[in-house]
Every structure is written in structure tokens, then in C-alpha cells.
Amino acid sequence: MFPVPLLLLVVYCLPRAYGITVYGVQGPLELATGSAGPTLVYTSDTAAGTAVFDPVNFTGPAAFNPVILAPPPVPSPAPPTSFPINLPQNAQNMPGLSIEQKGSFFGFSMEMSVINQFIGINSTYLQVPFLNLISLVAERAGSVHMRVGGNTQETATVVPSLEGGKVIEKDKADSSNPTETPALLISLEMLYMMANVSSLVNIQWYLGIPFNDTSHLRLQIAEYGESILGDNIIGFQVGNEPDLYPGHGHRPPWWNQTDYFNDFGVVVDAANNDPLIPVKGNLIAPSLSGNWTPESIWDTGFLPAYTDSLSFLSVERYPDDNCAAAFPEAGFGPPIDPQTIFANYLTHNAGKGIVDQYTDTAAVAQQAGKPLLMFETNTASCGGFPGVSDSFGSALWVIDYGLQMAYANFSGALLHIGGQDVSYNPFNPPPTNQSSFEQWTVGPIFYGMLVIAEALGTSNTSQVVDLFQNSNNEFTPGYGIWENGQLVRLALINYVTDPSGQSDYTTTITIGGAQWNEPDATPSSLKVKYLAAESVSVKENITWAGQTLGSRFQADGRFQGDETVQTVTCDETTNTCNVTVPAPGFALVFLSDSAFEESTPSSTPTFATTAVTKTMNTATVPASVLANSNGNSGSERKDLSSTSKGSSGAIQMAGGAPAGLTVLATVLAIAFMIPGFIER
Template identity: 50%
Template sequence: MPSLSFLSLLASISLCASGVAAGVTTYGTTELAAAAKPSPTLCVGAVPCDLNVLQPMANPQQPASQAVPVQLYSGGMNGLSIPVAGSFLGFSIEMSVANRIIGNDGNKLIPTFLNLMSTITSRAGKAVLRVGGNSQESASVVPAGLPNGTAVYKVPNPNPAIKQITPTLLISPSLVYAMGNISSLLPIEWFIGLPFNDTNNPRRELAEIAQKVLGKNLIGMQLGNEPDLYSGNGIRTNAYQPSDFTADFGTFLQDYKNDSGVPNTNIFVAPSVCCGGSGNGWTPEQVFDTGFLTDYGSNLAYISVEHYPANNCNESGQVVDPNFVMSSIYLNHGAVSFLNQPYVNTAQIAVSMGKPLIMFETNTASCGGFSGLSDSFAATMWGIDYSLNMAYTNFSNALFHVGGESDYYNPFTPPPTNQTEFRHWTIGSTFYTALVIAEAFGSSGNARVVDLFLNSASIYTPGYAIYENGTPERVVLINYLTDPSGASNYTAYISVGGNGTNTPGATPSSVQVKYLLSPSATEKFNISWAGQTFGGPFASDGRLLGNDQIYTFPCDTNNNFCAVTVPAPGVALVFLSSNAFKESAPTTTQVFSTSTTGTTRPAITVTIPQAVLATSNGRGGGNWLGLGSTSPGSSKSLNSSSRMRVSVLLLVCFASAALFGSALIIR
């Protein structure tokens, strides 16, 4: 079993040990190792290369060593959630930048995105994605397509002096064809956002095309995105109320029911309110009280809400200090639990109706997030805690938002539009969150989650158990603290039954553990999941680098416990059985390759079967227009330090096979 000092060492050398340092051979080539080096040209002025690194929060006074009992029970525990799937955590892609992420049509998809989704589907069985957001409200389909093969075009504001919060968006049908062909390659299901800004002009073409092209892979159509903000965004009058939204929803719904091109009118997603309790928003119950569920519940596939834990839109001119909110909102399990409390009743209503409740859009903070926080390991750990707590609150799914190039919270960001796409994506810290959640829930669809309120409900050391069919299968242990000395590490003593519970001891003889590690909560790219990483800014083609590192810990069956140490900072995913480990282990991850035909803008191609291409009406080709940020207030000016080129950090790797011992399995 690895020693405590070695686990501390792992946090400081994880990037190096994961095969990312210069010259390390990965997947049989040195080419991928070289790809981990960021491009100095791409880094000039780019958000992914922002050098703003926050100071980790100060640690509380506590004993030098910690022993945390984790008592589990055979047969279940009080408070278990409804069953959830490994695909619980998906991604919401802003419509106005969707073509930059997924591709412009079915002929030219973006392999980096496919590779990223393949890492999720190989673990979770499938992935759930949404294309929508603020920009969907003004979207209009151009049936004949857009010039130069463009799939999405944001119409420039004709009067920059007037703030245009939701731009007019032109959509080519080829965007939906790209979505359909992606689902022919990978098990991906889609939500689509429909325009809702004008009851006199419903613009049903997007729903018609989506239902025809996506078929069963279209699992929801959203009507109304954050309607409680419509008056402030200029979409409706200042007097707009929940009753007005319900009336508008009914008007639109009737339009779709009268449209023979939209045969399925029972897959809508609503009400998608965002801000109840904040002084300028509605709660879901305020909408329900208007008769919304009574009148239209049968037409809903999902009951939806949207929420960000912090507002960084800067409407008042008051700048939020990310150093302050890091400890009060993010590295704080109490704050995470508080986020979900307003939805406990909403979840009960959804369960009673047999409807899944989905957090349709969320991330670290509205309007692109915080520099140094949203793009850090703190956001990774917070995202895991938040996702597990949403599942515990009986959400069925949650979607982390992906915005424009100036957004700090992006789980993944393509390179600037005038640069090559060849291995130049940036994989953000929150994408690691999705990998951990996929493996924590597994692919059975029967995972049930319970908050263990570990360590006397400490806000710094949350933990969850995941049950399947009454049996504890996995435990997730989080340590929010940063302490290179190892003094803030803690050891969880996991027991199943026994110990005065009046049930037989059922602690396994050994457990397998995967670690999510980084040297600091404020680290941005030196992050590894089970020894693997995506590398630094503008350095990824969507494939993990390095070999899996899985630790096997023997348990003390005589005393009925398994001891698992959790570094500070870090997350441990503990598998309590070989079946649990096998169910969560990624299957063979499908890899999509790139090919270049030019020096400035390569053609990114994926081979699509001719039968699939037939559904796209032959649309394709052309050069793509790039788009920036979409959320109000999220286009930020970078400070001078953000415009500096990122220097390449040279890491010295010094680890031998003897250091790992027999507990480490390299696969």
C-alpha cells in the first residue's frame, strides 16, 4: 500500500507522472507528449493562458492527522436519492458558438470534440448535450443555408450605443445535421433550444428540422430560457410575470401542435427559471401556481431550472473578488448544500409526477465565471461536490455550460478562429469533473446517492456513498484543503455493516481507488485523473495522456475497515467491489483523427457512412465563421498579465517502480 508521504508526493508530480513532460512517450509516440506544450502564438491575449493564479484559502486550525469513520450499511441507507445514470453530468453549448464546438455540418465534424465526448461515453454509456442558451431566443433558421457553408451567424448590433443583450442569430440546417451525424458515431442525446421571444412569430423550423434529423436522439426541446430575466433583458415588458409566461407557453405549444412537421409535442423542457430568491427572479413553484403543470405537464419531458451560484455579470459596476468567494461559495460543502435546498420541494413535485428534474444550465458563475477560480482545480472539486449533491437532491441530470472564447468556466475551448484546430484545444478544469462523475455513477443507471455528512459535517471534507440495488458500491471522498506538508491529509476508515450496527460486517477484503490530484486548489492545468491529463492551454486533441493509475488497498476484515487516505487537495473514488470497478471502467475509447490540408485553417474531417450523409441533404463544406462570448457582460478586457505568453514549466520527474509497490496497477 502506498505510504502517506508518497500520496503527498503524488500531488506535486502528478502532471509529470502522467506522461506530459517533454520527451515522455505516450500511446507509443512522442508526438502526443509534444502536444502538451502550449503554443506561444495561441496564448497571446487568450483567456486559457490567463496567468492570474489565486492564493489558496488559509487552512483552519486542525489536528496534524485526521481519522474519519465512514459507516455504510448493507441494504441501503436513509436519504438515498432516486436512481441516476453515469450520464448525469452533461454539457450545455451556447447556440451562437455551437458550430465552433461541434462542426458546421455532417461532412466536417471536429475530432477533438468527438474525442472528448468519447471519453465520457466510454465511461457513462452515453452523453447528454444541449444546444441553446440566451442566443436561442432570437434564432431564425435559414432553410437554404448560410454563405460559405457557415452554420451559425450572429448578426452584428447595428447600433453599438444600445446594449443588445440577445443578438439576432441565423442558423443553417447544417448545424442540426452535424448533431445528427455525431449521434451516428457516438451514443449522444440532444436537447435543442427554441426561440421564444415573439408569440406572433414562433419560427418553428428549428423544431421541425431537429425532430426529422435527430429522431430518437432528440430528448427535449426547450421553450423559454430564464423567463424570469426577460424584462431585464428586454425580451418582454417590465410587467412580465409567471402567469404571462404560462400564457405564452400555451400559445407556442398550440402553434407546435398545429404543425404536422413537429409530430412529437410531448418532449418540451420548462420552465427553466433561474433566479428565485435572488430578488429579481421566480421560483419554479411560482410558475406551477399559475396552473402550468396542470395544463401542460403532459407535454413536458423534463422539468427544468437553471442556476449559477454567483453573479459575475457586473451590471452594477461592483467587481466580485474571486479570492473572497472561493472559500465562502466553492471550497465549502455547506454552501454547496445550500445551493440545492431551494429545489428540494421542486424535486419532490417532479418525482410525484414521474418527471425528471434537470439543472439545465449551470457553472461556477454567470457571465463566463471568474479568472483564477472558474479555471482552477477548486472548480473541479466544487463541480464534483455540486453534482453529487444535485443527485442527492433528486435531480436526474445537470448540464455545465460552454460559452465563448472569453469565458473562464468552459470545460473545453477551441483555439482562436484564425488559428489551426490541430491539437490546439484547451480542456478546462471542469471537464475532469465530468469524468469523475461518470465513473462514480457507473453505466448501470441504478446509482443512488447519499450525502454522508462526513467528519461531523465538516465543510472541507465532504463525502458521498453510491448504492446500487441496496449495496454500497462506491464512495467519493473530497479534501478541499491545500497543504503540501501532508498535515491536512485525512484517512477515511470505510466500514460496511458491523461496528454495532446490528448487521453483519460486510467490509470487502480490498478496495480499488482512483485519485483526482493537483498540487493546489488554485492550480489550472497540473490536474490528473487516475494519472492521466489533457495537458495545458491550447495543447489537446481531446485524448487523455498517460497511463491509468489505480491503487489497490487491502482492508482489515478482522477490524472491519478499509483505510483510504485523501490528499489535500484531492478527490478519491473508492470502488468497493470488482463489479463496481468493472462497471465504471472506460470501455475502449473510440479515437477520431485529424488531417490537415492547409497551414492556417486545416480541414477537419471524419468519415461518415453514406447512408448517414443522405440525411443531411448534401450540405457541407466551406470556411467557418468564428464567434465570441454570448452571455451578457461576459466579454471582458484582459489585464496586462493575461496578455503575457505562458512560459513552459519544466518539471523534473523522479519516480521509480519501487516507489509504487505492488499496490499500483498500470493499465
């Protein structure tokens, strides 16, 4: 949020009678002094509906913006705080269940031009926190799917190598494109790097094929992708948001859906006739942004013409955009005040409103036998909204949105990662000038992704239903999840922020029984994991089952603290179980020990570095001095051979990779990040 350690240092230097007030979450954050030293005290004189911390002089990367918004007031009328949930044990008795879903439902979409910031600088130097974070998801979901592409795939060209072993090199930004997307050179080293990541964690990849010029196709990304990544390739996206091509200068203004149909056919024919692309039928389309409807593409005869070439159908959608603020010279109109739209994300209608637009497309996909993907999404395009996209509210939003997509028969969704000029990234490496001493920052939305992985489990048989609970109240949604035909988990959300506790709700759960023509199946006890934070506005101090990934610049990709799981004893006389969900918060309810064990890894592989950076021409400070200095404690940095606090030593790994690639022995947390473009 802001450099509290520096403020504390200032306070120690002031006379004891002085005090400092810093704006915080629920109101001004008073920094009071006394005999015991400085303490942080929340006060509550900030008017509702105004940002509580929004410094006008912040000039750092948007990924680390300090903006904290005011949480919306308790709705009027307030949602009921007590209601029942009565569900059948057997899926066959529950109408409206989704198709079977996988724990890997949520994956990542990464702009091709920022891969060197997040994954590594080449195949021998990989970002350790990235590996640890992906490992957390993989252990819960079974595997992780990541797309490398986006707007920057359209102008990408593969070259054998780049100077210095770089994976990518950016050209000048395209001035005709409103989002200033850079042209991109890709070296084969990028694909080798991705192959090495797949050898360490269970991650598979989608790659983007350039589609900006069908008269000069560049299929090398698919050719080399097949040979280097092999079975770790899931599919190739042809065209990223083609409905925006005329506006981005990739096609003439008159270019329409029929022209898209014809241009797509050019790629299909070329791929089918390319012996260096041995796997056919692995293309992904149409990846529309919402400017065209999917139905307008189906009306061209797209599916019957190209069904044999398609592995997935795809769309892309953001609920809003911050383009006016991100690109003030592009003519998008006046910027949106994030405070005014914050409440839009804190309701069940937010995700449902997007998903409802694709009900017909989901049915078309099912009829065609093709999985439907939300191939790129996040809180808002053009970088997201500071204070919204990086708030605890975004974690609740993404849980609701993800489960709503699963309920509507999407088969997966990819949350976008841009450069450090965006607010919505699930995680961020530190800025370049801090990378030698700061660690990563994990965004609230990443916690939501972990929740979805645990909610859907690893059986690949999970079926989801919107419970429309609490009389379909928009602030207290919930979902039921059946696995192998049996009810195993409940996902319960409370969007309300109310420090008084009066908006916490308690639901009385009954499973099976006469109303479902089933024997009573209410367990004698159940387990509950909570995703918790003080307010929907906060960016730090977020916990999942009592554990945290650390505050800003404190994450190495591993959970900190002990896991805390609540056990609820049920009333076997009335066959009911009472579960309380705090305001705000989320509860994942496990209805059996086996469901809990499936979603709770006993251990997660982690990775340590074998080298450090900036070991020359740097000042050294005795640990005893640094331990009492501002900000970063030298006493906690016991061994610089590891980025993992309290861990020393290195991990040595070797093995085969596709096309004879040798998995190199070292992985390194990179200390010199290249500031990224905003690509979306």
C-alpha cells in the same frame, strides 16, 4: 499559465549568474540557472490571500487567462484528519437515498451561437478533439446529453442554408440586452452536423425553441430537429430564463408569472397542432434563473394545465455572477475580486446552498412524474471568474455540486459552454490566430464531469446519499453510492490545500455488520482512483488516476500517460479499510471489482483527421531545426494527417443518419475559429 518555454529561452541567453522570478502557484516561481540549465523552484514569500499571478497587461481571450489565485489557508480549526465511515451494504437499510440516477447525469449546455467553434463548421468538417472528449464521457456515462440553446435561442431563426455552407450567422448584438446577445440565423446544416456527431459518438440533444415573440412563433427548429435528428432529440426548451425577459427587453416591464403561463400555452397549442412535430409532450420548462421562484410558477396552475406537454421540469442557476466586470457599462456595480470569493467555492456549503433552494421543487417534480433538470449552470454567470472557474478547485466544486444535486433528486445537470470570452468552459479550441499549430485546452471542470460519470456508472440504478462525514465538516464531504441495491462506491473530497501533508485525511471504512443487522461486507481489498493536483489554484498538471488530458494548448481529447489505480489491502481481522485523501484531492473508492470494471473503459474510440489546414502560403521549417525551437516541437508532429500526437492515418466512417442523411467520410479539426460572444 504563461510562456515558460519563452522564459527558458531567455534564460539560456543570459549569463549563468542571472535568475528570473515568475509568479506561480504557491508563491513566486523562481527560474534559477546553473550548470544543469534552468530549473523551476517554488518559493513561499507570497502573503496568503493575494493573487500570485495576475498580469495587468493580458489582452487575450478570457478562456486562456493566466490568473492564478492564492489558495485559501488551512481552516482554523483544521478539519479532523482521521474518522470512520460505517455504512450498510444493502440500500434498504440506508435512509435518505436519492432516486435512481444515470451516469449521464452531467451533460453540456452550449450557446447556440458558438456551436461552430466547438463542434464543427458544417456536417462534413467536425472538430476531432470535441469528438474525442465526448467519447471519453460517453464511454464512462453510457451516453452524453447536450443542450444547444441558451440566450441566443431566443432570437434564432431557421433558414434553409447560409452562404458558404455555414451552420450559423450572427446579426448585430441586441443593445437592449445587458449580455449583448446576438440575433442568430441557423441553417439546416447545423442539424445535419449534429446528426453526424450522433452517428459517431453516443450523444443526444436538447434544442431551444425561440420564445421572444409568441405572436410570430418560429417552430422550425423543432420541425426540422424532429425530421433530421429523430430519436437523438431528447426535448425542446421553451423559454430560456423567462424571469429575466423584462430586463432583457423580451417582454414589457409588467410581464409576470401569469403572463408567462399564458404565453407558454400559445406554444403548447401551436406545437400540438403542428403535424411537422410528430412527437408531442416533449417540451421543457420553466427554466427560471432564480429571479422568480419555481413555486410562483406552480401557483399559476402550470403543472396541471401543461403536464401532458412536458417531458422535463427545469431550472437554471449560477452561484454568483461576474457581470460587473464583463459589462462595466451595464450598471451592475463594482466588479468582484475573484480572490475574495475563491474560498466560497471550496466548501461543501457551496453546492448545498444552491440545491437546498430546490428541495420543494424536486418534490413537486416527483409528484408530477417529471424528471427535474438543472438545465444550465456553472461557476458564475457572465463568463465566470478568472482563476476560480478554471482552477482545480472548480473540479472539486463541480463534483460536490453534482453529487449534491443527484442526492436531492435532480435527474441531470448541464454545464454551460460559452465563447472564448468566458473562463468556465470545460474545454476550448485554440484562438483563431493559433489554431494552425496549437491544440485544445481542457479545463479542470471537465475532469470533474468524468469523475461523476464514473461514480454513477452505467447501470442507471445508482442511488446517492450525502454521508455528512467527519461530523459534517464542510471541507471534507463525502457520498455513498448504491447500485442495484448494493453499496458499490464512495466519493471523498478534500477541499484543503496544504503542501505539508498534514491536512491529508484518512477514513476507516466498515461495510455492513451488526449495527446494520447485516453480515459484515467489508471487502478484503478495494481500489481507489485519485483526482489530484498541487493546489486548488492550479490550472494544469491535473491527473485523474495518473492520467492527464494535457496542459494548455496540448490536448487532442485523449488521455496521456498510464492509468494508475491504488489497491488498498483491508484488515480482515478488524474488518476495516483505510483510505487517505490528499489535501487537496478527490478519491473514488470502488468496493468491488465489478464496480471498478463498470466505471473503467477498457478502450475509448478516438478519431483522427483526414486533412490539414493552411497548407498553402505557409513557411516550412526542417523538423531538426523546429525540434530545438521555442514552444512547439516539430519532432512530435510526425504526421500532419492527424491531430492526435503519435497517430497517423485517417478514420473513414459511413452510415445512415436521420432523414436519409449520409454520414460523410471525413472529420477535420478546424483551424479557423470565430471568436465568440459572451452569451451568459
